[in-house]
Amino acid sequence: MSMDSLITVENLYRYYGELCAVHDLCFEVRRGEVIGFLGPNGAGKSTTMRIIGGNLAPSAGRVLINGIDILDRPTEAKAELGYLPESPPLYRDLTVDEFLTYCARINRIPRPQMRAAIDSAKERCGLTEVGRRLIVNLSKGYQQRVGIAQAIIHSPSVVLLDEPTVGLDPIQIREIRSLIRDVANEHSVVLSTHILPEVQSVCDRVQIINRGRLVLNESIEQMREKLQATTLLVALRSMPLINELESISGVQGVESLDDGRVRISYATDDDPSDAIVEQAVANGWGLHELIPERETLEQVFVDITSSDAHAHVEAESEGAVA
């Protein structure tokens, strides 16, 4: 455990009756980091978030916030924590100002600093205009902002956001994302989501969880390297023989597709695009399409989660046979 780790999750288990929602989860969140917590629905994201947020007790394992055990000394640990649950906890019959004042008070912000804290939270979340309106009358996007304002009002070192963009329209999603990026400048953020572009646009590190287990934990740079292209899609008007293409230097394999195009695979450090273009021009093949096929985070996600599900099904059927 490094000095700088704000959240340390150690061997976390959570059972709902027989069902194991979180299985032996271990990870760390360092200062200033934005972590994307990815997983299909029902993977255990929200359960983990609720445990870290102090809303749910783990069946086994420990959660340390800034080195403080959340079960042993909950009030101290929670002072460092801002939490926005899946459905924002808003008192709908209060105005935005009243609600934020209440949040400031229950988060133990001293009275002299209260005004400033509320104003800065409102400004950062773009709520200055709606301070006197009732929460019930706000649009869902604004309600979500009030939820985020509530989570950052006491400037905690970690902010947990559980699916903050669910149910918003595309414009609101963009606004909330830029708000999250803004929040990330000052706080560590754990962002749970099942929307992949969100992770790619906001996060420093990706953690994929599936069936309660952590199946991937990598920084965005590592992911980018992984996601480098290794195939090209090529469309030619007059198709040459396959072995003519294979003879181009760098080409490892050629596969012709049903729509008349070919997929050319190559080694990562030896891109044959230039050679293909030269050959095509020289031989008059009529090249009109050349697309590098990039593996997306989505494919990685689908591969990991579905192969895992597959393995799980196989393991179960083996068990049945035995």
Place this chain on the structure above:
Amino acid sequence: MIFAIAGRELRSLFLSPLAWSILAVVQLILAYMYLAQIDLFMQLQPRLPMLPSAPGITEIVAVPLLGNAAMILLLVVPLITMRLISDERRNQTLSLLFAAPISMSAIVVGKFVGVMTFLLIMLLMILMMPLALLLGGSLDFGVLAAASLGLFLLLASFAAVGLFMSSLTAQPTIAAVSSFGVLLLLWILDWAGNNVGVEAGQGNDVLAYLSILRHYEALLKGVFNSADVVYYLLFIAVFLVLSIRRLDAERTQQ
């Protein structure tokens, strides 16, 4: 911390029409009873000087009024307490409190203080009626103080039961019905004690002693017995601790 929660609770109560209508209805019904009691006093007045140790206006008007108020508030308090925790659970705002750096006991005590402030306002409004008699006469303040203390403790006990029942469910109506049931049962425990107590002995004495009404009656008569006060304080403490335990268990459930 406690006052932040209490303040919000009180605010939410007054933001809903429920609190206002309850205040109005209770005041109306008790005012009618008060006037009827004054009527009775006017009839009795000529004969009172002839009686040895005759009851005064406090005994004839104020004490029965507070006695009746207890009965009416038994019906009303569950309606006020029903939303305390169940509503937060249903609207999923409980997580706001759980994620904040406050202890479960602060949450429960805060809510209790909030609802007690409301009930205190109601109590003061009720006490205005007997105090208005000062315009034309004098009151026995000792009896009145003991009776009001009794009503206050009784209301606090109702609120503690209501709070606990509200912590058990996500449906305010269920909380209201069950706290009403518990309170009524505690009220009538006394009957078993009264009717068969003489022959059956010990067991029923205990039941009678547990009855929430028995202790109130003593205070109404102006008898200040610390045992009665301690009974109410223990009663309140037990239900508050049960509510705290219930909220703690919320995190470990399923």
